[in-house]
Amino acid sequence: MTYSLSLNTPMQSIFCSKQGGLAKQVLLVITGVLVLAFSSQLSIPLMPVPLTFQSTTVVLIGMAYGPRNGSYVIMAYLLAGICGIPVFADFSAGISKLYGPTMGYLIGFLPAAFLSGYLAQKGFAKNIYTSFVAACLGVSVIFFLGVTILAQYAGLRAAIEFGLVPFLLSEPIKLIAVACVIPKLWKRQ
Template identity: 35%
Template sequence: MTRETTLSQALMPTSSLLKTLALVAAGSGLVALGAQVDVPMFPVPMSLQTLAISAIGLTYGSRLAGLTMLAYLAEGAMGLPVFAGGGAGLAHLFGPTAGYLFGFMAMAWLTGLMVERGFSQGIVKLSVAALIPATLLFVPGALWLWAVTPLSLSGAFAAGVLPFLVGGVVKSVLAAVAVTGGWSLLRRRG
């Protein structure tokens, strides 16, 4: 199966270690910024963290997006305040939200893989490429929450999934709109 070109590849057709490091740093920084922004939504406020992860997957492709999220987790583990609410440290990688944090790598990688496999352009395809992995993120998130808290599985689902479903759809579409806009600007430039 052929790999489709990602937006980052179209913008920077030649690859180098320096460009890769710059993209990883920019992407992990974007996720860290998104983790600090709370948007009022019903029933709970949403951070923009998963919006940034979707945009990175849609833009970077599987390998670079996965590497970016690995760098993000390493930054947080080393004590940089990149997690939600300025959190940092190894404790976050074992606490109630660890399933989501580790799921971010899979989410970014799968989003990028879908882009490489034919979901690279068009608002509908990009929305699907963002929404499926964003929805699958709830699996490790809720299972880990269930495993490390006194919540039942249904309680973990009610606390860690249900309040975030609408926001997940909205953020997936917003990421798709942003990347579609990037492709439109690139076409106009070329």
């Protein structure tokens, strides 16, 4: 097993003993999905991309759960939404969300969680500064993919104006909060 796929993460060690088993692993993933679904509903309805706590929560989950379990949470979240469970922003669901202007943001969740979790395991979770860097890198993936896909619907200028600029002030503030929490979680391990 490679280091990036190990289960040596705060959430794993807090909630699952070494003999944890599949049931505890599934419970951990379901809890992550519920937290992400809840954060998706904390929304300011901007158009075409609402301001939510999804991206910050994705990064938090990645850093707390690690790359493997964080990816499992995101895959389960996306699958739940595709299957019609209203977990996306504004209690929306359906495969149509993966073919609309927010598609890039949703798809970006998976590599963002993996990247931020990987960086956390590689030592970026040790202090606030490096945690903030890891969180920023993770969320950058979400915004890069989100703006890229949104530009296909609205043009590049509008995609940047409506899909990135409104978040330039709020996102760093939310990521500072993540950076303050993550080192404490990793020290508990």
